[in-house]
Amino acid sequence: MLYGLTATLLAAGLIESAAGAEVDATSTAQDADLLDMIRVLQERVTQAELENQRLAARVAELEQTTVDASAPAQAAEAPPEDAPASGIETDPVDVLATSGYDGPAFIGAAGNGYFIRSEDGDYRLTAGGYLQTRYVYNHVADDGSGNSADDSGFTIPRARLWFGGKAFGDWGYFVRGDFRGIASQAVGETDPAFTTVGGRFQLDSYFLSYGTLFDTFSFKIGQFPSNLHREQFTEPHAKATQDNSPMATVFDTAVFQGIEFNWNPGRWRNTWVVSNGQRAVSRSFNDPRNAEIALSQHTEFFLAGDPIPAWMQLYSFTGRPGDEFVAKLGGSLHWEKGRESAPGVSFDILQAGAELSMEGDGWYTFARGDYWQTTWRSQGNPVDDWGFGLQGGFYPVRKHEVYGRIDGVFPDKEREDNGRFRTLTLGWTYYPIDGPGFENIKFGIETSYFFDPVAGSLVSPSNSLGLLASPEGDQFAISAEVGLLW
Numbered sequence: 001m002l003y004g005l006t007a008t009l010l011a012a013g014l015i016e017s018a019a020g021a022e023v024d025a026t027s028t029a030q031d032a033d034l035l036d037m038i039r040v041l042q043e044r045v046t047q048a049e050l051e052n053q054r055l056a057a058r059v060a061e062l063e064q065t066t067v068d069a070s071a072p073a074q075a076a077e078a079p080p081e082d083a084p085a086s087g088i089e090t091d092p093v094d095v096l097a098t099s100g101y102d103g104p105a106f107i108g109a110a111g112n113g114y115f116i117r118s119e120d121g122d123y124r125l126t127a128g129g130y131l132q133t134r135y136v137y138n139h140v141a142d143d144g145s146g147n148s149a150d151d152s153g154f155t156i157p158r159a160r161l162w163f164g165g166k167a168f169g170d171w172g173y174f175v176r177g178d179f180r181g182i183a184s185q186a187v188g189e190t191d192p193a194f195t196t197v198g199g200r201f202q203l204d205s206y207f208l209s210y211g212t213l214f215d216t217f218s219f220k221i222g223q224f225p226s227n228l229h230r231e232q233f234t235e236p237h238a239k240a241t242q243d244n245s246p247m248a249t250v251f252d253t254a255v256f257q258g259i260e261f262n263w264n265p266g267r268w269r270n271t272w273v274v275s276n277g278q279r280a281v282s283r284s285f286n287d288p289r290n291a292e293i294a295l296s297q298h299t300e301f302f303l304a305g306d307p308i309p310a311w312m313q314l315y316s317f318t319g320r321p322g323d324e325f326v327a328k329l330g331g332s333l334h335w336e337k338g339r340e341s342a343p344g345v346s347f348d349i350l351q352a353g354a355e356l357s358m359e360g361d362g363w364y365t366f367a368r369g370d371y372w373q374t375t376w377r378s379q380g381n382p383v384d385d386w387g388f389g390l391q392g393g394f395y396p397v398r399k400h401e402v403y404g405r406i407d408g409v410f411p412d413k414e415r416e417d418n419g420r421f422r423t424l425t426l427g428w429t430y431y432p433i434d435g436p437g438f439e440n441i442k443f444g445i446e447t448s449y450f451f452d453p454v455a456g457s458l459v460s461p462s463n464s465l466g467l468l469a470s471p472e473g474d475q476f477a478i479s480a481e482v483g484l485l486w
Contacts, residue, residue, distance in 0.1 A: 124165040142472035228332035238316035247407035292338030319359035365392035383412035419456035
C-alpha cells in the first residue's frame, strides 16, 4: 500500500513537470517524445490508483475477519469467575455451590468431575463415576454340609455413573445409577427389590432440587438417598473402609421417594422428609410395599469447627494429616405406618438413631447407635431391635491410613430370627494422591471376622461384605480393592 502511494506521488510530480513541458511542446511542436512519456505516465498512475483501491478493500476485509475471530477467544479468556481455567472441576465446594445438589454422594460423587456449562454459568452439566474392583477370599467354618469351605475370586461391588447440575437459577437436578451384577448394600441390600442378575443398569437417585447445602433453606423432590444414617449416606470413595458395616445394612433407610426440606441456621442442620417409606426404590404410587404415610427427621449440631468447612471435612470418614479438629452430633427419627411385607400382612416402624463424628490432624472416629421398633398389626406386640457401631483410623505416615471397626446387631428375643451378629474389621488404605483429590484413587486391604452365624440373624449374606450364608460363626473374609473416582 505504501509502495503504491509513493508511486502515485512520484508520478503526479512527473506529470506536473511534464504538463508544463507539454505546453511548451505543443506551442512549438518540437518534442514528440515528451508527449509519449506523459501518456505512459498517465496510464501508470491510473493503474496505481486501481491497485491502491484493491489493496484498501483487502485490508478492510482482513481487519474485519480478525475482529470476528478474536471475539470467541476473548470470551474464552474471561470465563465466569468460578470456572477453572482447565475446564476440569477442581474444587468440591464449587461442585456443591453450582450443581444444585445437596448431598455427599455428589461431593464425592462429584469428585473432580467433567462439566459443560453456559458462558454465564447459569446452566451446567457435571458428570462422573466410581468403580470398585475387589479380589475376595472367604472362609466359612460350616457351609451347611458340616464342612468348612473356602471361596475366592474377583467382584465389582459398584460401577456407578452420575450426572447433575443447574437447570436454571437455583434449580438443580441429579441422576445416578449402578451397573449391578449383585445387590448393592449402598441402597438397601436386604430389600428384595435389589436382587438383580447380570450387569443391569439401575437408577437409585433422580431428583430436582432448589438451593444448595450452604443455603439456609433448600428442598428436593424425587428419589434421593436418605441422610438418617451417616455411614450409609457417605459415598464409598469417601470412606477408609471398603464398605458399610453389617449393622448399617440392617438399620439404614437407603433411599426415599418423596420430598425433603432442609433448614440450616448456623451450627444446626435440619432435614424433614415426607415419603413412601424406607427403601422405596423406583416404585409406583400404588405399590403395596409403600407405607401409607412416612415421616423422617434428622438434626446435626456442630460441636467444633466452622459449620461449612466442618461439614466439608466430615463429609468423609477419614481425618487427613493437617486437618483441623471438628466434631458434630447427629440424631434421627423415622416413622412409617401401614407398610405391607405380603398381601394382608402389614406393619408399622419407629426408628431412632444417634451418632458422634470427630476428625482431627490425621485421625477420625465415629460412633453410632440405632433402635428399630416393628409392630405387626396381626400380632400387636412390638419387637425392639438394637445396633451399635464404633470405628476409627489414623495415618501412621502420609498417604497410608489404618483403621478398625466393630459393630453388632442385637434383635429382640421375641423375634424368630433373634440371633445377634457381631463383626470386627481391620484394614489399610493407600492414597497415591497426597492433597486435593486424594480420594480419586485408592488401594486397600481389609479383613473382617464374623463372630456369629448369618442364619437366624437380621443380617443377610452380602457379596459386598464378603459374607456368605452359614449356620455357624467363625467366618472371615480378606479383600484387596482398587477404587477409582472420576
